[in-house]
Amino acid sequence: MSCLVWLRLDLRLGDNPALFEAIKAGDPVIPVYIHDPESEGKWRHGSASHWWLQQSLEKLSKSLESVGSKLILRRGDSQRELNKLIQETRAEKVFWNRRYEPEVVARDKKIKDALKVAGIDAQSFNGSLLTEPWTIQTGGKTPFKVFTPYWNKCVATGDPDAPISAPKKILAPSAWPKSCALKEFALIPSIKWYDGFTREWRPGESGAQEELDLFLNKNVIQYLSGRDIPSIRATSRLSPHLHFGEISPRQIWHAVQKKSAKTKTVGWIKQSEGFVRQLYWREFAYHLLYHFPQTTDHPLRKEFEKFEWKKDIKSLKAWQQGKTGYPIVDAGMRELWHTGWMHNRVRMIVASFLIKDLVIDWKEGARWFWDTLVDADLANNTLGWQWVAGCGADAAPYFRIFNPFTQGEKFDGEGAYVRRWIPEIANVPNKWIHRPWEAPAEVLKTAGIELGKNYPRPLVDHAHARKLALVLYARLKA
DNA sequence: TTTTGAGTTGTTCGA
DNA sequence: GTCGAACAACTCAAA
Numbered sequence: 071m072s073c074l075v076w077l078r079l080d081l082r083l084g085d086n087p088a089l090f091e092a093i094k095a096g097d098p099v100i101p102v103y104i105h106d107p108e109s110e111g112k113w114r115h116g117s118a119s120h121w122w123l124q125q126s127l128e129k130l131s132k133s134l135e136s137v138g139s140k141l142i143l144r145r146g147d148s149q150r151e152l153n154k155l156i157q158e159t160r161a162e163k164v165f166w167n168r169r170y171e172p173e174v175v176a177r178d179k180k181i182k183d184a185l186k187v188a189g190i191d192a193q194s195f196n197g198s199l200l201t202e203p204w205t206i207q208t209g210g211k212t213p214f215k216v217f218t219p220y221w222n223k224c225v226a227t228g229d230p231d232a233p234i235s236a237p238k239k240i241l242a243p244s245a246w247p248k249s250c251a252l253k254e255f256a257l258i259p260s261i262k263w264y265d266g267f268t269r270e271w272r273p274g275e276s277g278a279q280e281e282l283d284l285f286l287n288k289n290v291i292q293y294l295s296g297r298d299i300p301s302i303r304a305t306s307r308l309s310p311h312l313h314f315g316e317i318s319p320r321q322i323w324h325a326v327q328k329k330s331a332k333t334k335t336v337g338w339i340k341q342s343e344g345f346v347r348q349l350y351w352r353e354f355a356y357h358l359l360y361h362f363p364q365t366t367d368h369p370l371r372k373e374f375e376k377f378e379w380k381k382d383i384k385s386l387k388a389w390q391q392g393k394t395g396y397p398i399v400d401a402g403m404r405e406l407w408h409t410g411w412m413h414n415r416v417r418m419i420v421a422s423f424l425i426k427d428l429v430i431d432w433k434e435g436a437r438w439f440w441d442t443l444v445d446a447d448l449a450n451n452t453l454g455w456q457w458v459a460g461c462g463a464d465a466a467p468y469f470r471i472f473n474p475f476t477q478g479e480k481f482d483g484e485g486a487y488v489r490r491w492i493p494e495i496a497n498v499p500n501k502w503i504h505r506p507w508e509a510p511a512e513v514l515k516t517a518g519i520e521l522g523k524n525y526p527r528p529l530v531d532h533a534h535a536r537k538l539a540l541v542l543y544a545r546l547k548a
Numbered sequence: 549t550t551t552t553g554a555g556t557t558g559t560t561c562g563a
Numbered sequence: 564g565t566c567g568a569a570c571a572a573c574t575c576a577a578a
Binding site: 217464 | 554555556557558559560
């Protein structure tokens, strides 16, 4: 008798409830990962996520070997592969940690029902949230749509459970079932655009712990003021690790508390509380995705269905390639392309630009982010884009339109960030770095810039675009 | 049922 | 240069 542990977005040994329960039961444990993009539907992992997944699976495989176990890889339909494994290994139990994406929820439910009918002990656990979506509700027993009351309710519900430590030993079966090679998943694309990812990231459980330690020991102290400055490392950079479950929010929450109790300085505690609040934004995103599953493809506010977005392929391409002529926007899009990640402040700026300046459907932006971000996460991506578009829960008011120049001046005053990602404008003086189109001819010449040649002219006039967007949004109201 | 207070991240204009 | 108001109601959640 043995137990299959079906790993998905919980690629870690520490604080892994499904794995822990399987080990506790005392039977041999067979960890398995199934590559099954088909059944994940439209929002299956994109290219950048695949790069990460490849590294993460390699790491997980090694960690399992170090505790006397092994990661069995399979590809194909999840249900069929699980059934095959059950037959091959005579397993009588299948454990996994839950996921919350609409199509995955439906698939998993179907599998669980079928396994139970077949007499298999199928159990799922909470491995990736502090508060599961159905445990938090308003006094009127409805889901929350506003963050602050949601967060208050979460806090009032009590502290998250303590994380479980990683197993030191996992009981192996007498014979292992067949596993395919990781390269059969064909996760790494033929175009080698991901070189920059390798320098930037250390996927895997130990990489996640190191990132957390670095953040709590160093960067968190300037979190509240620094997290908006894209040129410095003041954010945790844990998003891809969290997405793939290389670290759990429980581990993060408790690590913060532990450090808080030790540090005891008012400043540290305040800064770290700001960070924990962001962790709950992730929870809120999952809450919304679970209760409003249609929001991955449809605006939560129905009147936005009839918004007249422009079909402007050329502008969309310019945005994707970081060639809009607005340095802060272009820098962000290029950071994304080269590192698979973009600073949060800049995500808002580029999103606002696509939606409000170019009047392009937020879903186009969501799709691009989905394919190019290593931390692409359906809950966070959906909430973020709908928030900027103003069509989601607790969204930004429609008149809140980011001015790319003002935002650049405010959060990248010295131009360190734009210079890093747009080397061709590196010699433009600070005064003009965020608006080269207004710089005097001789300044541009000295800096080696020829607008329209080696750096684009602005794709649109922001002041004009802003007025237009306000008109369109006002029309929606009427 | 009605009332009340509040709501992540902004910009512009005019005094 | 700085500061407060306007932008525009609307929806949510709790009392």
